[in-house]
Amino acid sequence: MTPDPARSSGGPGNPQSWNRYAYTAGDPVNRLDPTGLEYEDVCSADGNYCGSGGDLQGINQGWGCNSVYVMTALDRVQMPSPCDFTPVFFARPQQPTQSTGSSCASTETAWLSAYLTKRGSPLASFAASIVALSDSDNVDDRFIVALSGAESTYGKNTSATWGQYNAWSDSTHCAILSGDCQTVNPFTSWSQAISAAVGNITGKNYFGANPSLTTTDAIYERYSNGGSPSILNTIYLNQMGGGLIPSNPKEVDFARCTN
Protein backbone atom coordinates (compact mmCIF):
# COMPACT_ATOMS: atom_id res chain seq x y z
CA MET A 1 0.00 0.00 0.00
CA THR A 2 1.69 3.20 -1.11
CA PRO A 3 0.76 6.83 -1.61
CA ASP A 4 -0.04 7.84 -5.15
CA PRO A 5 3.24 9.03 -6.69
CA ALA A 6 1.42 11.07 -9.30
CA ARG A 7 1.22 14.33 -7.38
CA SER A 8 0.24 16.20 -10.47
CA SER A 9 -2.95 14.24 -10.89
CA GLY A 10 -5.08 16.76 -9.02
CA GLY A 11 -5.32 20.36 -8.05
CA PRO A 12 -7.03 22.91 -5.86
CA GLY A 13 -10.34 22.24 -7.53
CA ASN A 14 -10.23 18.58 -6.57
CA PRO A 15 -10.07 18.16 -2.78
CA GLN A 16 -9.37 14.43 -3.07
CA SER A 17 -6.13 15.23 -4.84
CA TRP A 18 -4.84 16.61 -1.53
CA ASN A 19 -4.85 13.09 -0.13
CA ARG A 20 -2.28 10.81 -1.74
CA TYR A 21 -4.39 7.81 -0.83
CA ALA A 22 -7.31 9.42 -2.64
CA TYR A 23 -6.83 7.02 -5.53
CA THR A 24 -8.75 4.62 -3.33
CA ALA A 25 -11.23 7.27 -2.23
CA GLY A 26 -9.50 7.43 1.14
CA ASP A 27 -9.81 3.69 1.71
CA PRO A 28 -6.49 2.11 0.72
CA VAL A 29 -7.33 -1.07 2.61
CA ASN A 30 -10.43 -2.00 0.71
CA ARG A 31 -9.95 -0.46 -2.70
CA LEU A 32 -7.48 -0.90 -5.50
CA ASP A 33 -6.15 1.19 -8.33
CA PRO A 34 -4.51 -1.25 -10.70
CA THR A 35 -4.70 1.00 -13.73
CA GLY A 36 -3.73 4.21 -11.99
CA LEU A 37 -6.89 5.82 -13.27
CA GLU A 38 -9.72 4.98 -10.91
CA TYR A 39 -10.34 2.78 -7.91
CA GLU A 40 -12.01 -0.57 -8.13
CA ASP A 41 -14.31 -1.67 -5.38
CA VAL A 42 -13.36 -5.11 -4.16
CA CYS A 43 -17.06 -6.05 -4.15
CA SER A 44 -18.80 -7.81 -7.01
CA ALA A 45 -21.12 -5.77 -9.17
CA ASP A 46 -24.26 -7.43 -7.77
CA GLY A 47 -23.17 -6.60 -4.24
CA ASN A 48 -23.18 -10.19 -3.08
CA TYR A 49 -19.49 -10.82 -2.81
CA CYS A 50 -16.55 -8.75 -1.70
CA GLY A 51 -12.85 -9.10 -1.40
CA SER A 52 -11.79 -10.79 -4.59
CA GLY A 53 -8.93 -8.50 -5.41
CA GLY A 54 -5.51 -7.94 -3.99
CA ASP A 55 -3.43 -9.35 -1.19
CA LEU A 56 -4.87 -7.18 1.50
CA GLN A 57 -4.47 -8.71 4.93
CA GLY A 58 -7.60 -10.77 5.14
CA ILE A 59 -9.74 -8.52 3.04
CA ASN A 60 -9.44 -10.90 0.09
CA GLN A 61 -11.16 -13.76 1.85
CA GLY A 62 -14.65 -12.83 0.76
CA TRP A 63 -17.80 -11.97 2.62
CA GLY A 64 -21.27 -10.68 1.91
CA CYS A 65 -21.68 -7.02 1.29
CA ASN A 66 -24.74 -6.68 3.46
CA SER A 67 -23.35 -8.53 6.44
CA VAL A 68 -20.48 -8.23 8.84
CA TYR A 69 -17.69 -10.71 8.33
CA VAL A 70 -16.44 -12.35 11.51
CA MET A 71 -12.84 -13.56 11.41
CA THR A 72 -13.45 -16.49 13.72
CA ALA A 73 -10.35 -18.27 12.47
CA LEU A 74 -8.13 -15.46 13.70
CA ASP A 75 -9.29 -13.45 16.66
CA ARG A 76 -13.03 -13.07 16.18
CA VAL A 77 -12.65 -9.51 15.02
CA GLN A 78 -15.56 -8.17 13.12
CA MET A 79 -14.36 -6.64 9.91
CA PRO A 80 -16.21 -3.73 8.39
CA SER A 81 -17.71 -4.61 5.08
CA PRO A 82 -16.12 -2.52 2.34
CA CYS A 83 -19.61 -2.15 0.90
CA ASP A 84 -20.48 0.03 3.87
CA PHE A 85 -17.86 2.53 2.79
CA THR A 86 -18.85 6.14 3.23
CA PRO A 87 -17.26 8.77 0.97
CA VAL A 88 -14.41 10.81 2.39
CA PHE A 89 -16.26 14.11 2.54
CA PHE A 90 -19.83 13.95 3.65
CA ALA A 91 -22.44 16.16 5.22
CA ARG A 92 -22.10 16.62 8.93
CA PRO A 93 -24.72 18.29 11.13
CA GLN A 94 -23.91 21.95 11.19
CA GLN A 95 -22.88 23.26 14.55
CA PRO A 96 -23.55 26.94 15.13
CA THR A 97 -20.69 29.18 16.13
CA GLN A 98 -22.83 32.04 17.32
CA SER A 99 -26.29 32.56 15.97
CA THR A 100 -29.77 33.74 16.83
CA GLY A 101 -33.20 32.19 17.15
CA SER A 102 -34.70 29.10 18.66
CA SER A 103 -33.45 26.86 15.83
CA CYS A 104 -29.91 27.65 16.89
CA ALA A 105 -30.55 26.32 20.38
CA SER A 106 -32.25 23.18 19.10
CA THR A 107 -29.42 22.50 16.64
CA GLU A 108 -26.88 23.03 19.36
CA THR A 109 -28.82 20.79 21.72
CA ALA A 110 -28.96 18.02 19.12
CA TRP A 111 -25.24 18.22 18.52
CA LEU A 112 -24.39 18.29 22.23
CA SER A 113 -26.73 15.40 22.90
CA ALA A 114 -25.02 13.30 20.23
CA TYR A 115 -21.59 14.32 21.56
CA LEU A 116 -22.49 13.14 25.07
CA THR A 117 -24.47 10.09 23.98
CA LYS A 118 -21.57 8.70 21.98
CA ARG A 119 -19.51 8.93 25.16
CA GLY A 120 -22.08 7.13 27.24
CA SER A 121 -22.51 10.23 29.42
CA PRO A 122 -25.44 10.52 31.83
CA LEU A 123 -25.50 14.22 30.93
CA ALA A 124 -26.72 13.47 27.40
CA SER A 125 -30.36 13.76 28.47
CA PHE A 126 -29.64 17.21 29.86
CA ALA A 127 -28.16 18.78 26.74
CA ALA A 128 -31.12 21.15 26.36
CA SER A 129 -30.70 22.32 29.93
CA ILE A 130 -26.97 22.93 29.46
CA VAL A 131 -27.59 24.95 26.31
CA ALA A 132 -30.45 26.99 27.76
CA LEU A 133 -28.69 27.86 31.00
CA SER A 134 -25.41 28.66 29.24
CA ASP A 135 -27.08 30.88 26.68
CA SER A 136 -29.03 32.80 29.30
CA ASP A 137 -25.86 33.44 31.30
CA ASN A 138 -23.66 34.23 28.26
CA VAL A 139 -21.21 31.40 28.55
CA ASP A 140 -20.16 28.97 25.81
CA ASP A 141 -22.12 25.79 26.54
CA ARG A 142 -19.31 23.68 25.08
CA PHE A 143 -17.00 24.95 27.77
CA ILE A 144 -19.42 23.81 30.47
CA VAL A 145 -19.47 20.36 28.87
CA ALA A 146 -15.69 20.32 28.46
CA LEU A 147 -15.32 21.10 32.16
CA SER A 148 -17.38 18.05 33.04
CA GLY A 149 -15.10 16.05 30.75
CA ALA A 150 -11.93 17.23 32.44
CA GLU A 151 -13.41 16.77 35.91
CA SER A 152 -15.33 13.51 35.69
CA THR A 153 -15.24 12.18 32.08
CA TYR A 154 -18.63 13.80 31.45
CA GLY A 155 -20.19 12.62 34.70
CA LYS A 156 -19.13 9.00 34.26
CA ASN A 157 -16.64 9.07 37.13
CA THR A 158 -18.30 11.00 39.93
CA SER A 159 -16.37 9.73 42.92
CA ALA A 160 -17.72 9.19 46.41
CA THR A 161 -15.59 12.07 47.69
CA TRP A 162 -17.14 14.60 45.37
CA GLY A 163 -20.65 13.22 45.53
CA GLN A 164 -23.21 11.85 43.13
CA TYR A 165 -24.21 14.20 40.26
CA ASN A 166 -21.16 16.36 41.00
CA ALA A 167 -19.76 16.09 37.47
CA TRP A 168 -18.01 19.47 37.76
CA SER A 169 -16.24 18.72 41.06
CA ASP A 170 -18.07 21.56 42.77
CA SER A 171 -16.18 22.12 46.00
CA THR A 172 -18.84 24.08 47.87
CA HIS A 173 -19.28 21.23 50.28
CA CYS A 174 -15.55 21.26 50.97
CA ALA A 175 -15.69 24.92 51.98
CA ILE A 176 -18.60 24.21 54.27
CA LEU A 177 -16.52 21.52 55.90
CA SER A 178 -13.58 23.91 56.46
CA GLY A 179 -11.70 22.58 53.47
CA ASP A 180 -12.03 18.98 54.52
CA CYS A 181 -13.72 17.25 51.60
CA GLN A 182 -15.84 14.39 52.81
CA THR A 183 -18.53 12.24 51.33
CA VAL A 184 -21.20 14.86 51.19
CA ASN A 185 -23.54 14.97 48.29
CA PRO A 186 -24.02 18.62 47.32
CA PHE A 187 -26.62 17.86 44.66
CA THR A 188 -29.71 15.77 44.40
CA SER A 189 -29.99 15.89 40.59
CA TRP A 190 -28.02 16.52 37.40
CA SER A 191 -30.05 19.68 36.84
CA GLN A 192 -28.86 21.12 40.12
CA ALA A 193 -25.26 20.34 39.24
CA ILE A 194 -25.57 21.93 35.78
CA SER A 195 -27.10 25.08 37.19
CA ALA A 196 -24.36 25.34 39.82
CA ALA A 197 -21.62 24.83 37.22
CA VAL A 198 -22.92 27.60 34.96
CA GLY A 199 -23.45 29.90 37.92
CA ASN A 200 -19.95 29.21 39.18
CA ILE A 201 -18.25 30.13 35.90
CA THR A 202 -20.31 33.27 35.34
CA GLY A 203 -20.09 34.30 39.00
CA LYS A 204 -17.61 36.20 41.09
CA ASN A 205 -14.80 33.66 40.87
CA TYR A 206 -14.35 33.78 37.10
CA PHE A 207 -16.30 36.08 34.75
CA GLY A 208 -17.07 38.38 37.65
CA ALA A 209 -13.56 38.35 39.11
CA ASN A 210 -11.26 41.34 38.96
CA PRO A 211 -9.55 40.96 36.58
CA SER A 212 -12.14 38.89 34.81
CA LEU A 213 -11.14 35.33 33.93
CA THR A 214 -12.69 34.44 30.60
CA THR A 215 -10.31 32.07 28.83
CA THR A 216 -10.03 28.31 29.18
CA ASP A 217 -6.47 28.57 30.48
CA ALA A 218 -7.15 31.26 33.08
CA ILE A 219 -10.36 29.67 34.30
CA TYR A 220 -9.00 26.17 34.60
CA GLU A 221 -5.83 27.20 36.39
CA ARG A 222 -7.96 28.55 39.21
CA TYR A 223 -10.67 25.94 38.88
CA SER A 224 -8.22 23.06 39.37
CA ASN A 225 -5.98 24.85 41.87
CA GLY A 226 -3.08 25.33 39.49
CA GLY A 227 -3.69 22.30 37.36
CA SER A 228 -2.65 22.26 33.74
CA PRO A 229 -5.40 23.41 31.37
CA SER A 230 -4.10 21.16 28.61
CA ILE A 231 -6.58 18.36 29.29
CA LEU A 232 -9.45 20.81 29.21
CA ASN A 233 -8.17 22.37 26.02
CA THR A 234 -7.73 18.97 24.43
CA ILE A 235 -11.42 18.42 24.93
CA TYR A 236 -12.64 21.89 24.20
CA LEU A 237 -10.40 22.94 21.34
CA ASN A 238 -9.66 19.62 19.69
CA GLN A 239 -13.05 18.02 19.97
CA MET A 240 -15.74 20.60 20.49
CA GLY A 241 -15.22 22.96 17.60
CA GLY A 242 -12.31 25.23 18.51
CA GLY A 243 -11.34 25.06 14.85
CA LEU A 244 -14.63 26.61 13.81
CA ILE A 245 -14.19 29.84 15.72
CA PRO A 246 -12.23 32.49 13.87
CA SER A 247 -11.49 34.64 16.92
CA ASN A 248 -9.64 33.50 20.04
CA PRO A 249 -11.06 30.03 20.58
CA LYS A 250 -10.09 30.10 24.23
CA GLU A 251 -12.52 32.90 25.06
CA VAL A 252 -15.68 31.38 26.49
CA ASP A 253 -17.64 34.39 27.74
CA PHE A 254 -20.32 34.41 25.07
CA ALA A 255 -23.61 32.69 24.37
CA ARG A 256 -23.61 30.33 21.43
CA CYS A 257 -27.21 31.18 20.63
CA THR A 258 -28.86 34.50 21.32
CA ASN A 259 -32.51 35.40 21.05
Place this chain on the structure above:
Amino acid sequence: MHQLTRVKRFPFRRQTPSYGAAAKRCKSRIGKIVWAVVLAGVWLARSATPSDNFEDVAKWMIFTSKAAWSIRYPGTLKVGSCRQCSDPTAPDAFVVFRDPSTGESIMVEPLEERPADQTIAKWLQEVSQATVANPRVSDEWIYVDGRPALKVTNKGADSIETSNIYIVNGSKTLAIRISNTHKALYEQMLSTFRF
Protein backbone atom coordinates in the same frame (compact mmCIF):
# COMPACT_ATOMS: atom_id res chain seq x y z
CA MET B 1 65.14 -22.07 13.19
CA HIS B 2 64.07 -20.36 16.34
CA GLN B 3 65.26 -17.03 15.00
CA LEU B 4 63.44 -17.51 11.68
CA THR B 5 60.24 -18.18 13.52
CA ARG B 6 60.61 -14.92 15.45
CA VAL B 7 61.23 -13.01 12.22
CA LYS B 8 58.09 -14.51 10.79
CA ARG B 9 56.01 -13.51 13.77
CA PHE B 10 57.24 -9.93 14.01
CA PRO B 11 58.18 -8.92 10.49
CA PHE B 12 57.72 -5.14 10.99
CA ARG B 13 60.19 -4.97 13.86
CA ARG B 14 62.84 -6.21 11.55
CA GLN B 15 62.09 -3.55 8.94
CA THR B 16 63.22 0.02 8.83
CA PRO B 17 60.03 1.95 8.21
CA SER B 18 60.12 4.52 5.44
CA TYR B 19 58.61 8.00 5.77
CA GLY B 20 55.82 7.10 3.34
CA ALA B 21 54.74 4.05 5.30
CA ALA B 22 54.67 6.04 8.54
CA ALA B 23 52.53 8.72 6.92
CA LYS B 24 50.09 6.09 5.67
CA ARG B 25 49.77 4.56 9.12
CA CYS B 26 49.32 8.01 10.65
CA LYS B 27 46.56 8.86 8.16
CA SER B 28 44.97 5.52 8.81
CA ARG B 29 44.93 6.17 12.56
CA ILE B 30 43.48 9.66 12.09
CA GLY B 31 40.84 8.18 9.84
CA LYS B 32 39.93 5.61 12.46
CA ILE B 33 39.73 8.30 15.15
CA VAL B 34 37.52 10.47 12.92
CA TRP B 35 35.22 7.53 12.22
CA ALA B 36 35.07 6.67 15.90
CA VAL B 37 34.11 10.26 16.76
CA VAL B 38 31.46 10.30 14.02
CA LEU B 39 29.98 6.99 15.13
CA ALA B 40 29.99 8.08 18.77
CA GLY B 41 28.21 11.28 17.76
CA VAL B 42 25.56 9.37 15.86
CA TRP B 43 25.09 6.99 18.78
CA LEU B 44 24.77 9.89 21.24
CA ALA B 45 22.31 11.69 18.99
CA ARG B 46 20.12 8.60 18.78
CA SER B 47 20.36 8.11 22.52
CA ALA B 48 19.23 11.70 23.10
CA THR B 49 15.96 11.05 21.28
CA PRO B 50 14.85 7.67 22.54
CA SER B 51 11.39 8.13 21.12
CA ASP B 52 12.81 7.95 17.61
CA ASN B 53 14.70 4.76 18.32
CA PHE B 54 12.78 1.57 17.81
CA GLU B 55 15.20 -0.30 20.07
CA ASP B 56 14.02 1.82 22.98
CA VAL B 57 10.34 0.98 22.64
CA ALA B 58 11.01 -2.16 24.64
CA LYS B 59 12.18 0.06 27.50
CA TRP B 60 8.99 2.14 27.48
CA MET B 61 6.43 1.91 30.26
CA ILE B 62 3.27 -0.11 29.69
CA PHE B 63 -0.14 1.32 30.56
CA THR B 64 -2.81 -1.33 30.98
CA SER B 65 -6.43 -0.28 31.26
CA LYS B 66 -9.04 -2.29 33.12
CA ALA B 67 -11.00 -2.01 29.88
CA ALA B 68 -8.58 -4.62 28.51
CA TRP B 69 -6.28 -2.57 26.33
CA SER B 70 -2.68 -1.50 26.72
CA ILE B 71 -0.20 0.90 25.19
CA ARG B 72 3.50 1.60 25.65
CA TYR B 73 4.75 5.12 26.31
CA PRO B 74 8.06 6.83 27.05
CA GLY B 75 8.68 7.43 30.75
CA THR B 76 9.09 11.15 30.07
CA LEU B 77 5.35 11.48 29.39
CA LYS B 78 2.92 12.15 32.22
CA VAL B 79 -0.17 10.00 32.55
CA GLY B 80 -3.34 11.87 33.47
CA SER B 81 -7.07 11.54 33.54
CA CYS B 82 -10.08 13.41 34.81
CA ARG B 83 -9.77 15.07 38.23
CA GLN B 84 -12.17 12.67 39.90
CA CYS B 85 -10.55 9.70 38.19
CA SER B 86 -8.21 8.59 40.96
CA ASP B 87 -7.55 5.45 38.93
CA PRO B 88 -6.75 6.26 35.26
CA THR B 89 -6.96 2.55 34.47
CA ALA B 90 -10.69 2.54 35.29
CA PRO B 91 -12.72 1.35 32.28
CA ASP B 92 -14.78 4.54 31.99
CA ALA B 93 -11.91 7.01 32.41
CA PHE B 94 -10.12 8.71 29.55
CA VAL B 95 -6.33 8.64 29.68
CA VAL B 96 -3.96 11.36 28.51
CA PHE B 97 -0.24 10.82 27.95
CA ARG B 98 1.14 14.33 28.00
CA ASP B 99 4.57 15.76 27.29
CA PRO B 100 4.98 18.26 30.15
CA SER B 101 7.49 20.32 28.20
CA THR B 102 5.18 20.97 25.24
CA GLY B 103 1.69 20.20 26.52
CA GLU B 104 1.19 17.91 23.52
CA SER B 105 -0.68 14.72 24.22
CA ILE B 106 -2.16 11.48 23.05
CA MET B 107 -5.56 10.67 24.53
CA VAL B 108 -7.37 7.35 24.69
CA GLU B 109 -11.06 7.88 25.25
CA PRO B 110 -13.71 5.22 25.90
CA LEU B 111 -16.83 5.77 23.83
CA GLU B 112 -20.30 4.29 23.87
CA GLU B 113 -20.52 0.59 23.09
CA ARG B 114 -21.36 -0.36 19.54
CA PRO B 115 -24.98 -1.50 19.19
CA ALA B 116 -25.26 -5.11 18.07
CA ASP B 117 -27.16 -4.15 14.92
CA GLN B 118 -24.55 -1.65 13.72
CA THR B 119 -21.76 -2.59 11.35
CA ILE B 120 -18.32 -1.48 12.45
CA ALA B 121 -17.82 0.76 9.43
CA LYS B 122 -21.08 2.65 9.94
CA TRP B 123 -20.61 2.85 13.69
CA LEU B 124 -17.11 4.29 13.46
CA GLN B 125 -18.21 6.86 10.91
CA GLU B 126 -21.06 7.82 13.22
CA VAL B 127 -18.95 8.24 16.35
CA SER B 128 -16.28 10.10 14.42
CA GLN B 129 -18.87 12.65 13.32
CA ALA B 130 -20.53 13.03 16.69
CA THR B 131 -17.51 13.21 18.95
CA VAL B 132 -15.41 15.83 17.15
CA ALA B 133 -16.91 19.03 15.80
CA ASN B 134 -13.83 20.45 14.14
CA PRO B 135 -13.60 20.55 10.34
CA ARG B 136 -12.67 17.22 8.79
CA VAL B 137 -9.60 17.20 6.57
CA SER B 138 -9.42 13.56 5.54
CA ASP B 139 -10.22 10.03 6.61
CA GLU B 140 -8.81 6.61 5.82
CA TRP B 141 -8.98 3.03 7.02
CA ILE B 142 -5.90 1.79 8.80
CA TYR B 143 -5.03 -1.22 10.94
CA VAL B 144 -4.39 -0.93 14.68
CA ASP B 145 -3.44 -4.12 16.48
CA GLY B 146 -4.55 -6.01 13.41
CA ARG B 147 -8.03 -4.52 13.51
CA PRO B 148 -9.49 -2.10 11.01
CA ALA B 149 -9.68 1.41 12.41
CA LEU B 150 -10.99 4.68 11.03
CA LYS B 151 -8.41 7.46 11.10
CA VAL B 152 -9.87 10.94 10.72
CA THR B 153 -7.81 14.11 10.58
CA ASN B 154 -9.55 17.17 11.96
CA LYS B 155 -8.40 20.75 11.83
CA GLY B 156 -8.52 22.32 15.27
CA ALA B 157 -7.88 25.73 16.72
CA ASP B 158 -5.01 27.66 15.10
CA SER B 159 -5.20 25.19 12.18
CA ILE B 160 -3.48 22.51 14.28
CA GLU B 161 -4.47 19.11 12.98
CA THR B 162 -5.43 16.20 15.18
CA SER B 163 -5.57 12.57 14.14
CA ASN B 164 -8.55 10.78 15.64
CA ILE B 165 -8.44 7.03 15.37
CA TYR B 166 -11.62 5.06 16.08
CA ILE B 167 -11.42 1.37 16.81
CA VAL B 168 -13.79 -1.35 17.96
CA ASN B 169 -13.11 -4.59 19.79
CA GLY B 170 -16.37 -6.51 19.94
CA SER B 171 -18.74 -3.83 21.15
CA LYS B 172 -16.08 -1.82 22.99
CA THR B 173 -15.33 1.42 21.16
CA LEU B 174 -12.30 3.62 21.73
CA ALA B 175 -11.01 6.87 20.28
CA ILE B 176 -7.27 7.54 20.20
CA ARG B 177 -6.64 11.23 19.70
CA ILE B 178 -3.19 12.33 18.59
CA SER B 179 -1.73 15.76 18.21
CA ASN B 180 0.00 15.91 14.87
CA THR B 181 2.77 18.14 16.17
CA HIS B 182 4.77 15.20 17.50
CA LYS B 183 3.33 12.77 15.03
CA ALA B 184 6.31 10.39 14.84
CA LEU B 185 6.40 9.70 18.57
CA TYR B 186 2.66 9.26 18.90
CA GLU B 187 2.38 7.04 15.85
CA GLN B 188 5.12 4.88 17.36
CA MET B 189 3.03 4.70 20.52
CA LEU B 190 0.00 3.80 18.43
CA SER B 191 1.90 0.86 16.97
CA THR B 192 2.21 -0.55 20.50
CA PHE B 193 -1.54 -0.37 21.21
CA ARG B 194 -3.03 -3.77 22.03
CA PHE B 195 -6.41 -5.11 23.04
